[in-house]
Amino acid sequence: MNQLQALPGIEKATLIARDQHPVSRKQISPNALKVLYKLRDAGFHGFLVGGGVRDLLLDKSPKDFDIATNASPEELKKLFRNARIIGRRFKIIHLQFGREIIEVTTFRAPHDAQNEIRGDASRKGMQGMDSAHSTAGMILRDNVYGNIDEDALRRDFTINALYYTINDFMLLDFSTGMEDMQSKLIRIIGNPEERYKEDPVRMLRALRFCAKLDFTMEENTSRPINQLAHLLESISPARLFDETMKLLTGGHAVKSFALLRQYEPGKYLFAPTLSALESEQGAASKLLDLALQNTDSRLAEGKSVTPAFLFASLLWPVLKIRLKSSQSPDINQHQHFQNAVNAVLMEQIQYTAVPKRFTLAAKEIWELQLRLERRNRRSIESAINHPRFRAAYDFLLLREDSGEDLDGLGQWWTTFQFADSPLRAEMIDALPKPGNQPRRRRRGKPSGASN
Ligand code: ATP
Numbered sequence: 001m002n003q004l005q006a007l008p009g010i011e012k013a014t015l016i017a018r019d020q021h022p023v024s025r026k027q028i029s030p031n032a033l034k035v036l037y038k039l040r041d042a043g044f045h046g047f048l049v050g051g052g053v054r055d056l057l058l059d060k061s062p063k064d065f066d067i068a069t070n071a072s073p074e075e076l077k078k079l080f081r082n083a084r085i086i087g088r089r090f091k092i093i094h095l096q097f098g099r100e101i102i103e104v105t106t107f108r109a110p111h112d113a114q115n116e117i118r119g120d121a122s123r124k125g126m127q128g129m130d131s132a133h134s135t136a137g138m139i140l141r142d143n144v145y146g147n148i149d150e151d152a153l154r155r156d157f158t159i160n161a162l163y164y165t166i167n168d169f170m171l172l173d174f175s176t177g178m179e180d181m182q183s184k185l186i187r188i189i190g191n192p193e194e195r196y197k198e199d200p201v202r203m204l205r206a207l208r209f210c211a212k213l214d215f216t217m218e219e220n221t222s223r224p225i226n227q228l229a230h231l232l233e234s235i236s237p238a239r240l241f242d243e244t245m246k247l248l249t250g251g252h253a254v255k256s257f258a259l260l261r262q263y264e265p266g267k268y269l270f271a272p273t274l275s276a277l278e279s280e281q282g283a284a285s286k287l288l289d290l291a292l293q294n295t296d297s298r299l300a301e302g303k304s305v306t307p308a309f310l311f312a313s314l315l316w317p318v319l320k321i322r323l324k325s326s327q328s329p330d331i332n333q334h335q336h337f338q339n340a341v342n343a344v345l346m347e348q349i350q351y352t353a354v355p356k357r358f359t360l361a362a363k364e365i366w367e368l369q370l371r372l373e374r375r376n377r378r379s380i381e382s383a384i385n386h387p388r389f390r391a392a393y394d395f396l397l398l399r400e401d402s403g404e405d406l407d408g409l410g411q412w413w414t415t416f417q418f419a420d421s422p423l424r425a426e427m428i429d430a431l432p433k434p435g436n437q438p439r440r441r442r443r444g445k446p447s448g449a450s451n
């Protein structure tokens, strides 16, 4: 306990001694430990908090290690040469160690305490503060520093508010984190409605942690979610895209998507997909299931996944429906396809701001489907050398696996890819002669999507 006693707010913690918890120093990133020791040597307090502690308690390897401290951002900047201050609303410090980034945040008070905490009182736990710093740190709304107990209570869920200290290697619990870990419960801290209103993204985080940890939502935590889902309309599509990526590329896409179908917040990320799935029960929805399963298994094997492929799959049911809609007589089939593709992508980015590089790649994956189907003699080689060929080919196989009858097309492209030149020539020769296909006028590239 020793030095810790001097830390304001610490008296509110339940302390869990080293022999009562399984978190061992060996599992913690050496860089995170270095930061904790350096903070202590400089007279500050540093704690590992959030996903780092939670995942170690569950014997999972944490994605990253976050540290909370009573040192101010300015003090951190002085202490660590590799410190970068990021964030406008909240000043967060990023410490870069090679490829690893350790995020360090100064203890913050919860929203509702902001008006009460003013002046030097709010920094009562801090050392070495001059008045200029404390003023600069505090008057900014949303950037009010606090004590460790306040920092704990402004966090989202009880299991995310456990602190690990190198002081006797104890855990500190300011709510019911340890208990909820045992009962595998996602429980929001404080009044659920208020906490969701403060930050509606917490609803998506609740669903994500259920999927990731295989926990269930405590009743009061889940009850308001459907009613308050509409608050997500106030969140920027860019932030919603980031959350979407965490939901789908965290290794638990199948379960996350199932929860998004079950709870209303899903509609604020994927309305077009979800309504397409309601009417389209066929191959397109099967393709999405398979794509999500593939995503999870690829990640489990340590392989990468591309958001473009995910969006191409998520929006495939939507595109299918749009393509079925009647084609205006003044445009050809190619133009009809282009228009549908553009409309589907434009609609999705109203919900989640999918960066252009991904929408462009998704578009190429779809466009290549036509080329792979058509096997136009003159463009076979260029299709196979297309930078998106691999993704498009995988997508083609996925279409077949999901029950679309493409007359052995996947197998044809599999053989063609690995064939030597004579065999390739033979395969091309065996294709129906161009005379039997309607001749298409050759033109420049079709004009690109407007998004
Ligand atoms: P993971 O990194 O595995 O996604 P995490 O819990 O570490 O999970 P981060 O987004 O890294 O999530 O956030 C770190 C910690 O910051 C959380 O554990 C939580 O204590 C706090 N936090 C993050 N987002 C919010 C939020 N929207 N509201 C309240 N607290 C939050």
Ligand code: MG
Pocket (backbone or CB within 6 Å): 050, 051, 052, 063, 064, 065, 066
């Ligand atoms: Mg984290």
